[in-house]
Amino acid sequence: MTFNEYADQDMLAIEVANEIAGDLKTHLLHHDAASFAVAGGTTPGLIFDDLCAADIEWSRVHVMATDERWVAADTARSNAAMIHGRLLQNRAAEAQFLPFHVPQREPEDVLAELESLVVPELPLSVLLLGMGEDMHTASLFPGAAGIDRALAADAPPLVVMRPDSQPEARISLTARVLDAAIAKHLVIFGDAKRRALEQALALPPETAPIQAVLSETTVHWAP
Template sequence: MQNTTQSLVVNNQVSRWQVFTAQEALNERAVRHIEEAARNAIARQGSFSIVLAGGSTPKSVYQLLPGIETDWGKWHVYYGDDRCLPPEHEERNSLMAHEAWLKHVAIPAAQVHDIPAEQGPEAAAQAYNQILQNAGEFDLVLLGLGEDGHTASLFPGHIWDDNQAAVPVFGAPKPPPERVSISAGRLSQAREVVFFVTGAGKQEAVDNWRRGEAIPASLIKPTNGVDIFIFGVNL
């Protein structure tokens, strides 16, 4: 069960920290949160837009999503980032989400917007910029947190054009070095943002974030603030 909730305002970012005592509890709460966000968005405007994260915790959440009650035909799926690898490569975020979840539900293919990262960083970022022009405000953005404080493929020490919706990434410290990411500014254009943070290896990044250091995750500043679901990290 969830055992702690804390709210902070640091550097104009409102954050709500929800600590879970088990990974399973975090996963189940995440699924309920996504289901509720979809229900509210569809009731409000007839559609639901979600931005997906990569990683093991999002994968375990995605595997549970086929069991929710929703109108899949109203969903529009985007990706926060992806690696410049072939579409069938096991490290592509789009392939992971497809295998864990999307192939099991009836979201129309035209409403699943993969980043064409196989085209290379610059061409893929340009193409995704065009796609995102029609996306409007995202209803829900899912993000992770790296041990170095990165989120999506926005790494510390890198400079990107925050006026662009999607940006090319070169020289990433984690392989592969070439990627495409939605920018911090565009990720902030969201009704809700939820971070999944699990594992003791994230402790330093969390401490830095809460102290107000300018890690990439701290640059995501939607109007309604961000929710952070954490397990295995001390506050």
Template sequence: MHEPSVPASVSWRRHDEADALASALAAAVAAALRAAIDARGRVSLALSGGTTPVRFFEALSREVLAWERVVVTLVDERWVPSGHERSNAALVRAHLLQREAVAARFVPLHRDAAEPEAALADVSRDLADLLPLDVVVLGMGLDGHTASYFPDGEGLEAALDAGTHAIVAAVRAPAAGEPRITLTLTVLASAREVHLHIEGEAKRAVFERDGDAGAVLPIHRVLGHLRVPLETWWCP
């Protein structure tokens, strides 16, 4: 594993309840997108799925900005059809790509292929023009995974190889359920702005847990390679 030359720091943004947290994170992401649009014209935003970001997506969808200049994609995706209840793309379409954000362009990670490995080249081509990502919003599980970097994952080391030129990787893990496709660490490490959205005392304890050299949590491996400070948004 290649060590980073400039490790990122962590800034905590605490709020007392989930709605306030979601609104504040949405305002911060919208501000970053506006600044990026002013600087570069077209911008890219990569989002995580799960249940935690629903309030954030809905708050962000109400932010007024030049959404027609924003390209939205995902940090990772379950290999399920786009209309499936566990699809991150379906979550984004239902809760973000509405209201003000309906004008954004969306680049999903799922393709019409039986396995994620068969779609890696197509997805990589679709994402290449979006890099480096302007804003990334990560989540984290109680096992310390972020993106689809599950600690017991088959394909984990390839996805977390900071020296790879790959844009996406396939990961399979018992805890993941379905096979997954995920952005690689190289892509996350090059992002211009990175946020982590977590809720609950248990997740903060996981994030702050010290691990020995042989058991570094995936979220900590990501943190060790970011070139920018990690903005961590949390409520108890």
């Protein structure tokens, strides 16, 4: 793990956007396409605002969320909505997007067909993760039912998670898939998340799921 500290969130966003753009360009030099899995929530928005204007062959980039809440894509809690609104703009509008939510279906019923779309994209070329103060990442929540399977070395690419702390079911990439990404970035803001990350280093992944994906990850922190 490498830890990078920035004076403020704007500086972090510019630098991380530049690093991710470089990662994608490098991958595309040697491959027909690049897969890019991104966190949802509020953390990556500033990065996306800069990254979407990067001079990349975006038509060769395949974007997916690290996880998705089982809500309609036009609602505020949808990661797809945030990704479309902040990342898939400007030059990045040419990227291909792989949605995880399927309207009027249950997540368990579509898991196999979604996995068939995800597997050809593996290993992920570039990964952008976030982390909660509870040390969860993607939708891998500590203590949630099914977390052991999601963290297992032989886990499937995707799992359905129904954490008690959340109002809806979620589909998430598993720790095995996240950890195998070629270039990995974790972005966290604030003292509370920095302390949580430091605490996670001494805890097992079942208690601190972020711990399962920190190997060779570049962490970016700003107050």
